[in-house]
Amino acid sequence: MHALHNRRPGLAARIDPPKPHPPAGVGLLALLALALVLSSPVAGAGDVRSADMLAHTCAGCHGTDGASAGAAMPTIAGMNKSYLLTVLTDYKTGLRQSTIMGRIMRGYTDQEIAAMAGWFAARPWVSTERPVDGQVAHRGEQIHLSRCETCHADGGRGQDATSPRLAGQWAPYIRHVLKACRDTGLRCKTRQGAERVMALDDAEIDALAHYYESQK
Amino acid sequence: MSTSDRATTKPRNTTISSASARSKAADTSRRRFLGTGAAVLTTATLGAGGWLGAASRAAAQAAPSAPKARVVVVGGGYGGAIAAKYLKLADPDIRVTLIERSPYYVSCPLSNEVISGERDIDSLTFDYRGLTRRGVAVMQDEIVAVDPEAHYVRGAGGARYNYDKLILAPGVSFDYDPIDGMSEAVAESTIPHAWKAGAQTLLLRRQLQAMPDGGVVAIVAPPNPFRCPPGPYERAAQMALYFKHHKPKAKILILDAKDAFSKQALFQAGWQEHYGDMIEWVPGAAGGIIEAVDPKTRTLTGLVEDFQADVVNLIPHQRAAKLAVDAGLTDAAGWCPVDQQTFASEQAPDIHVIGDAAIAGAMPKSGYAANSQGKVCAAAVAAAINGEPPPAPSYVNTCYSILAHDHGISVAGVYELKDGNIVSVPGAGGLSPVDADARTRAMEVEYAIGWFRNITADMFT
Numbered sequence A: 001m002h003a004l005h006n007r008r009p010g011l012a013a014r015i016d017p018p019k020p021h022p023p024a025g026v027g028l029l030a031l032l033a034l035a036l037v038l039s040s041p042v043a044g045a046g047d048v049r050s051a052d053m054l055a056h057t058c059a060g061c062h063g064t065d066g067a068s069a070g071a072a073m074p075t076i077a078g079m080n081k082s083y084l085l086t087v088l089t090d091y092k093t094g095l096r097q098s099t100i101m102g103r104i105m106r107g108y109t110d111q112e113i114a115a116m117a118g119w120f121a122a123r124p125w126v127s128t129e130r131p132v133d134g135q136v137a138h139r140g141e142q143i144h145l146s147r148c149e150t151c152h153a154d155g156g157r158g159q160d161a162t163s164p165r166l167a168g169q170w171a172p173y174i175r176h177v178l179k180a181c182r183d184t185g186l187r188c189k190t191r192q193g194a195e196r197v198m199a200l201d202d203a204e205i206d207a208l209a210h211y212y213e214s215q216k
Numbered sequence B: 001m002s003t004s005d006r007a008t009t010k011p012r013n014t015t016i017s018s019a020s021a022r023s024k025a026a027d028t029s030r031r032r033f034l035g036t037g038a039a040v041l042t043t044a045t046l047g048a049g050g051w052l053g054a055a056s057r058a059a060a061q062a063a064p065s066a067p068k069a070r071v072v073v074v075g076g077g078y079g080g081a082i083a084a085k086y087l088k089l090a091d092p093d094i095r096v097t098l099i100e101r102s103p104y105y106v107s108c109p110l111s112n113e114v115i116s117g118e119r120d121i122d123s124l125t126f127d128y129r130g131l132t133r134r135g136v137a138v139m140q141d142e143i144v145a146v147d148p149e150a151h152y153v154r155g156a157g158g159a160r161y162n163y164d165k166l167i168l169a170p171g172v173s174f175d176y177d178p179i180d181g182m183s184e185a186v187a188e189s190t191i192p193h194a195w196k197a198g199a200q201t202l203l204l205r206r207q208l209q210a211m212p213d214g215g216v217v218a219i220v221a222p223p224n225p226f227r228c229p230p231g232p233y234e235r236a237a238q239m240a241l242y243f244k245h246h247k248p249k250a251k252i253l254i255l256d257a258k259d260a261f262s263k264q265a266l267f268q269a270g271w272q273e274h275y276g277d278m279i280e281w282v283p284g285a286a287g288g289i290i291e292a293v294d295p296k297t298r299t300l301t302g303l304v305e306d307f308q309a310d311v312v313n314l315i316p317h318q319r320a321a322k323l324a325v326d327a328g329l330t331d332a333a334g335w336c337p338v339d340q341q342t343f344a345s346e347q348a349p350d351i352h353v354i355g356d357a358a359i360a361g362a363m364p365k366s367g368y369a370a371n372s373q374g375k376v377c378a379a380a381v382a383a384a385i386n387g388e389p390p391p392a393p394s395y396v397n398t399c400y401s402i403l404a405h406d407h408g409i410s411v412a413g414v415y416e417l418k419d420g421n422i423v424s425v426p427g428a429g430g431l432s433p434v435d436a437d438a439r440t441r442a443m444e445v446e447y448a449i450g451w452f453r454n455i456t457a458d459m460f461t
């Protein structure tokens, strides 16, 4: 059980009902059964906290169902599950710098973080609805096409485990992440991305962020 | 500024015991059961004290004549609006009626920025159309009585709202008795508390504007527990932000009933950094406990000495809202004991209490805590209606305070249920670092505002 419950003493109390000691040889089966219990999405399943229950606590900052009302907080609904899992775990371990997310993610087990990542990944993406300045967006598009499209394909609509969706995301959030990466070297996920971001000036970052937000 | 060069000082000899003796037992006026004589109509959908628009009526009438269950939520603030919305999300077949006395809601969070002139009160004001669109029947009425036996609540005009489950999120009420000279009338006219956002927030703003440069503001901070533990100290910073640019010789005196306060080291460092000695905090042990106020002369009588101020912002002692007290749902201290997993009242069946009015273990009385409790409670009520056990709960709190344009700080908490108690998860949560860099401080202001946008969207859209 230790491998599964991840340092936090609290979880043992949450697994219900108490499991009888398995006879020698069926330990693996018991582990599998436990894994099933842990990943069960059913509310009210004993003491395991459901993904709904866990994820709803995030809405105070990230909006109902993870669709942010802006502006510094990103929309997290519909993001790639592996990407979310990595980012949330990196907050917990401190690998990813944050003001507050580290303090919060340290309150959850790895299983709970995986449940939340899966839950948000399954929500529909909602793009912002703010007016677009065509000229600024056009400048951003040029930068995007020459330096970013290879990983952030389809105008930032594409996403995978290392590249988050950017199209329709809040520009102030994108701007903050890009500036943090450029100025402090923090929150740069890949070396290739970091090198390119570090070459951007303020106006380019603003244009790029505006362009991504304009893409729905 | 030392104690001796305060504008106002007159040593006094009063014993501490007189103050505590004066604080009245909170549960003297309980009314448990109420007659049914005034009931005029029998169902929630028909018994409107006042409708909030045609859409509301349509939503209520579209509901099937025999809903799975009727849940009435009283109070459309940080707790109640969320409980109503998330109940509807959990199970659309439940008929959810939200009863709120006001046609709109004015948020306390960010209202300190109205006092400093940084924002307009309109930016904190919300209506209930978003909840109506989600299928919640929103009624404008003041609930004056709860009948836990017959399962109904009664509105001011006599309307009767029947329920299978009742969720109360009525917030706090103010106890003026511990400080002689204070009353609701004084608060509304001369010594505003502004601890419920609205007219008093604007009155306090006008008083600061009218105050001469070199004047003294006294903030009287209440004893624990009270709504928004960092609130008085954020307010001092916001007042100082205004004075710094408009009345640089002004002084802000915080006269505290306590000897320590939320995010204390962060506040004190921030005050010093941005406002020098403009803000002075007087802890209870050093004479901060106030016993009386003279509204005419704005003289505050402390246990040790008196204080004279040009503007007094006296934040009264607090307890659960009157409705909860009258319904017999409070303990001797004036707050509602509830099951920490479901928020079911320990005093009456089928009644749940959330938000500031409830006792919720390690959670502070904050808007985010009320939001989180609203969701846990909604899930528990939906489960009970569907014959399921209450789900294992998860709770969170985050409170930002804005000290200057580029200086925000926060406290976060992640909570779990342990042996029936809400406890902080060890190793999680905590404060912004004391040595945070300028970028972090500035980001926390952005996040404070983003938090407000998102949590109010969670409530009202």
Ligand SMILES: Cc1cc2nc3c(=O)[nH]c(=O)nc-3n(C[C@H](O)[C@H](O)[C@H](O)COP(=O)(O)OP(=O)(O)OC[C@H]3O[C@@H](n4cnc5c(N)ncnc54)[C@H](O)[C@@H]3O)c2cc1C
Residues within 6 Å of the ligand: B074, B075, B076, B077, B078, B079, B080, B099, B100, B101, B102, B105, B107, B108, B109, B110, B111, B112, B141, B142, B143, B144, B169, B170, B171, B172, B194, B195, B196, B197, B227, B228, B231, B321, B323, B354, B355, B356, B357, B365, B366, B367, B368, B369, B370, B398, B399, B400, B401
């Ligand atoms: C200056 C200040 C700053 C704050 N800043 C923050 C912050 O930054 N972050 C944070 O998380 N919290 C903050 N708070 C705390 C936050 O405002 C409260 O914790 C929160 O409002 C509690 O929610 P509630 O639902 O319990 O009560 P409320 O939000 O007060 O809602 C209660 C509602 O019930 C209604 N009501 C009451 N009785 C009746 C009745 N009998 N019939 C019908 N309707 C009724 C009221 O009209 C009201 O709308 C702040 C508070 C203050 C004063």
